[in-house]
Amino acid sequence: MKHSLSQGFRSIFRNSHKLQYAPVLAIAMGLMMARLLVVAHYLNIDDFAKYSFGLLISSSFCMLGCLGLQSLLQRELPKLLAKEDERAGTHLVLQCLVVATLSACVIFLIAQIIYLSKQNAISLLFSAGLLHGLSQQLFLIVTTESRSRGESLRYSHQNLTRAIIVICSVTALAILSDNAFAILISEAGITLVITSCLLWRQLKVAALPLISTLTQAIREFGDINWRSAFLLLMVACVSFAIINLDRWIAADALTLTEFASYSFAWTILIVAQSLQTIINAAAYPALVKHLITYGPKKTYQYTATISSALLIAGIILLVPAWFVIDIAITRWYPQYDNVSTLVLVFLSISVFFISDFWSSYLVIAGYERPLLMTRIISGLTAFAIWMLVPSTDGHLSPLHIGTLALLLASVSYASVIALSLCINRNIFHVK
Numbered sequence: 486m487k488h489s490l491s492q493g494f495r496s497i498f499r500n501s502h503k504l505q506y507a508p509v510l511a512i513a514m515g516l517m518m519a520r521l522l523v524v525a526h527y528l529n530i531d532d533f534a535k536y537s538f539g540l541l542i543s544s545s546f547c548m549l550g551c552l553g554l555q556s557l558l559q560r561e562l563p564k565l566l567a568k569e570d571e572r573a574g575t576h577l578v579l580q581c582l583v584v585a586t587l588s589a590c591v592i593f594l595i596a597q598i599i600y601l602s603k604q605n606a607i608s609l610l611f612s613a614g615l616l617h618g619l620s621q622q623l624f625l626i627v628t629t630e631s632r633s634r635g636e637s638l639r640y641s642h643q644n645l646t647r648a649i650i651v652i653c654s655v656t657a658l659a660i661l662s663d664n665a666f667a668i669l670i671s672e673a674g675i676t677l678v679i680t681s682c683l684l685w686r687q688l689k690v691a692a693l694p695l696i697s698t699l700t701q702a703i704r705e706f707g708d709i710n711w712r713s714a715f716l717l718l719m720v721a722c723v724s725f726a727i728i729n730l731d732r733w734i735a736a737d738a739l740t741l742t743e744f745a746s747y748s749f750a751w752t753i754l755i756v757a758q759s760l761q762t763i764i765n766a767a768a769y770p771a772l773v774k775h776l777i778t779y780g781p782k783k784t785y786q787y788t789a790t791i792s793s794a795l796l797i798a799g800i801i802l803l804v805p806a807w808f809v810i811d812i813a814i815t816r817w818y819p820q821y822d823n824v825s826t827l828v829l830v831f832l833s834i835s836v837f838f839i840s841d842f843w844s845s846y847l848v849i850a851g852y853e854r855p856l857l858m859t860r861i862i863s864g865l866t867a868f869a870i871w872m873l874v875p876s877t878d879g880h881l882s883p884l885h886i887g888t889l890a891l892l893l894a895s896v897s898y899a900s901v902i903a904l905s906l907c908i909n910r911n912i913f914h915v916k
Contacts, residue, residue: 506637542614553718757835799836
């Protein structure tokens with residue numbers, strides 16, 4: 486075990502020169518998060534609520550992931566590019582773009598029917614949020630190409646370019662117009678223009694004409710592995726539910742003041758998810774290439790060493806990080822000085838998030854079906870255990886709900902490791 490951990494740490498430091506993309510991507514993600522603070526500062530409460538509603542529609546649409554095709558694209562595109570099959574890779578990208586666009590159109594038509602008898606303002610806001618979500622989805626699809634080629638720095642620059650233009654536009658509109666609808670449309674428009682430019686560049690590099698390539702890609706829809714795509718969609722939906730279940734319960738059960746404190750502490754998980762995105766920008770394509778080159782056994786060992794190293798590092802840094810954050814809250818956010826224990830809970834969950842390469846390994850190796858079942862069973866088990874833990878005076882406290890989040894994360898993490906181990910040792914055959 487010590488040998489494996491030392492290998493993991495050596496692997497991280499040996500490849501540190503490949504992490505030049507990380508600061509660039511971190512700045513890009515920081516700017517995208519900063520835009521929320523800008524909007525919250527300049528818009529009044531009602532308009533900020535409208536903007537938040539639009540973002541909720543946007544993120545909910547992105548959860549669809551092109552009906553699972555986006556996850557399939559992330560897994561298959563590195564393999565196709567490694568084989569220098571530019572045409573097949575481009576076809577898969579275009580197929581994802583078509584599915585995302587058609588999905589948005591269908592949802593738009595359904596929404597128009599639902600909101601037909603309601604206020605026109607609600608319908609317009611929903612449409613703006615949907616367009617915003619579509620633009621984000623298309624951007625994620627197109628930028629999969631740079632990640633899949635292992636060009637993480639180019640991927641980071643793509644994100645940074647968008648972030649700089651978006652935050653400049655958002656700041657100007659927030660100051661001048663004070664209009665949530667205009668800000669949402671602006672973000673969507675900028676992202677769509679950048680996405681179009683990136684797609685044009687990809688087609689130029691692959692030397693493929695748009696119209697004929699798109700036509701051929703549409704003709705090949707029947708060749709898509711829809712079974713695997715839908716399984717990946719279900720995995721994404723269940724994972725989304727596991728991560729956000731505690732927030733849904735908190736929003737319903739806590740008082741406004743308690744929920745504010747809970748949401749403030751939950752920001753730690755948003756940061757953890759951002760760090761996970763930064764790491765996965767290089768790690769996911771690397772795992773795919775490792776599987777192609779060395780096979781599943783070696784990829785399992787590679788996953789185990791890296792994940793274990795990050796887990797140990799996270800545990801070591803847990804208490805110092807808690808100490809620093811607690812001091813910062815006491816000094817700059819005294820109104821939230823009651824969240825110290827919650828911060829420790831969410832920092833613990835963050836360690837699981839950041840060190841979880843096991844889910845990626847299972848998806849890359851083609852074990853999405855057992856992964857889905859494991860996620861569902863572990864989620865239900867964690868929830869059942871939590872239900873057995875009595876709440877204070879019959880009232881759900883922020884800490885009690887935070888315990889649910891910790892149970893969901895830890896049981897899911899342990900279950901996925903156990904599944905990977907069983908598959909690697911052929912304890913049972915699943916696929």
